[in-house]
Amino acid sequence: MIQLRGVSHRFGERQVLAGLDLTLTEAKVGVVGANGSGKSTFARMLNGLVLPTEGRVLVDGLDTAREGRAVRRRVGFVFTDPDAQIVMPTVAEDVALGLRGRGLSAAEVARRVGEVLERYGLADRADSPAHLLSGGQKQLLALCSVLVTEPAVLVADEPTTLLDLRNARHVVDLLRSLPQQVVLVSHALEALEDFERVLVLDAGRLVADGPPDSALTAYRDLVSS
Amino acid sequence: MNGLGSYRPGASPLHRAHAGAKLVALAAGMVALLRVSTLPGLAVARGVAVAAYAAGRVPPRAALAQVWPLRWFVLLVGAFQVVVAGWERAVLVVGTLVLAVAAAALVTLTTRVAELLDVLERVLSRLPRVNGARVALLAALGIRAVPVIAGLAVQVREAQQARGLRASPRLWAAPLVVRVLRHADSTGEALAARGIDD
Numbered sequence: 001m002i003q004l005r006g007v008s009h010r011f012g013e014r015q016v017l018a019g020l021d022l023t024l025t026e027a028k029v030g031v032v033g034a035n036g037s038g039k040s041t042f043a044r045m046l047n048g049l050v051l052p053t054e055g056r057v058l059v060d061g062l063d064t065a066r067e068g069r070a071v072r073r074r075v076g077f078v079f080t081d082p083d084a085q086i087v088m089p090t091v092a093e094d095v096a097l098g099l100r101g102r103g104l105s106a107a108e109v110a111r112r113v114g115e116v117l118e119r120y121g122l123a124d125r126a127d128s129p130a131h132l133l134s135g136g137q138k139q140l141l142a143l144c145s146v147l148v149t150e151p152a153v154l155v156a157d158e159p160t161t162l163l164d165l166r167n168a169r170h171v172v173d174l175l176r177s178l179p180q181q182v183v184l185v186s187h188a189l190e191a192l193e194d195f196e197r198v199l200v201l202d203a204g205r206l207v208a209d210g211p212p213d214s215a216l217t218a219y220r221d222l223v224s225s
Numbered sequence: 226m227n228g229l230g231s232y233r234p235g236a237s238p239l240h241r242a243h244a245g246a247k248l249v250a251l252a253a254g255m256v257a258l259l260r261v262s263t264l265p266g267l268a269v270a271r272g273v274a275v276a277a278y279a280a281g282r283v284p285p286r287a288a289l290a291q292v293w294p295l296r297w298f299v300l301l302v303g304a305f306q307v308v309v310a311g312w313e314r315a316v317l318v319v320g321t322l323v324l325a326v327a328a329a330a331l332v333t334l335t336t337r338v339a340e341l342l343d344v345l346e347r348v349l350s351r352l353p354r355v356n357g358a359r360v361a362l363l364a365a366l367g368i369r370a371v372p373v374i375a376g377l378a379v380q381v382r383e384a385q386q387a388r389g390l391r392a393s394p395r396l397w398a399a400p401l402v403v404r405v406l407r408h409a410d411s412t413g414e415a416l417a418a419r420g421i422d423d
Contacts, residue, residue, distance in 0.1 A: 069420065072418065072419070072420035077419070079411070079414075079415055083373065083376075084408060084412050084415050086369070087365055087366060087415075087421075088338060088339065088369065089231070090232060093338060097365075098419050101358060127234035129231060131373065146419065
């Protein structure tokens with residue numbers, strides 16, 4: 001469960017988020033809003049990458065400001081650009097990187113890496129240079145690198161923006177099928193149509209919150225007004 | 226053609242050997258190579274290198290790719306040595322240089338970077354006031370940066386060509402530096418998000 005209590009955030013003089021009070025218990029939560037609406041800052045707050053200048057963000061009762069390490073072990077994060085997330089030269093090594101320092105045996109690391117690559121269709125690319133993958137495969141790798149750590153929550157900030165339609169659908173279908181709680185920030189409204197809850201942000205404020213049909217209609221009205 | 230030092234999956238005796246043992250053997254080989262002072266000695270070293278590549282089951286084309294990037298440097302150094310010290314000395318210097326690079330490349334061709342980092346981390350962690358895990362991570366980021374920066378450089382050049390701008394090192398370097406810094410920023414954020422180095 002994710003809770004935001006009186007959360008606001010400022011970058012210098014600019015108010016990025018204001019007065020957010022939310023409790024997210026749904027398994028699939030979408031976030032929409034125009035560029036500069038505060039979506040990415042909101043997403044980063046859930047992982048403790050950005051700390052609120054006012055209020056508190058709690059993930060399963062853990063405060064992102066005081067227990068950041070524990071929060072990051074619980075909340076995985078997928079970025080828009082997978083190239084920024086890939087650190088190791090080969091696919092399997094990059095997936096294994098997130099398991100370093102967790103006290104797992106080499107055999108256990110290999111088992112978990114093999115399992116996640118198999119599940120998401122990258123097993124035959126395990127030893128391939130990561131930088132030579134296609135855009136879609138790189139985003140899958142970024143997803144695998146996060147999921148191998150078995151987070152309770154997955155936050156994805158526009159993970160399909162750089163992908164073609166086929167790969168974008170594949171990634172969204174994967175996110176929908178995950179057992180984890182997923183918070184997906186997206187401009188692709190159709191990707192959120194079967195989510196349980198959608199939040200609409202505008203100029204840092206929550207202007208609509210509810211099931212996709214009403215929230216997305218509110219967003220479309222906002223954009224066209 | 227396999228890029229310089231890129232790991233080639235395989236099951237050869239060299240692939241199965243422990244990364245630490247390979248690094249120790251490489252260091253010993255380098256010391257021995259630096260002591261070679263005759264052409265017959267260099268021929269023996271070359272034979273050892275060929276045998277090692279055969280043991281690693283590295284195809285000749287991939288082996289050649291490891292030293293091919295040195296060609297202009299080797300020509301320059303070789304020509305200089307011929308002028309100042311004669312052809313025999315030139316062959317020795319150039320041969321030593323090429324064999325040293327080939328030996329180092331053979332280790333990276335047959336060893337996963339993660340295994341090398343494990344060794345690095347274990348060795349450095351024994352030193353006082355050194356965070357072995359952090360140094361290993363830095364090394365990994367350095368290795369990863371090579372293809373990333375090469376890709377960014379191509380993108381910047383292509384963007385300039387598309388706009389009809391003429392080739393200019395200054396016009397090329399400034400946007401490249403900006404993009405590299407932006408990439409570094411994003412990578413740092415991604416590492417923090419993955420809880421690496423927490």
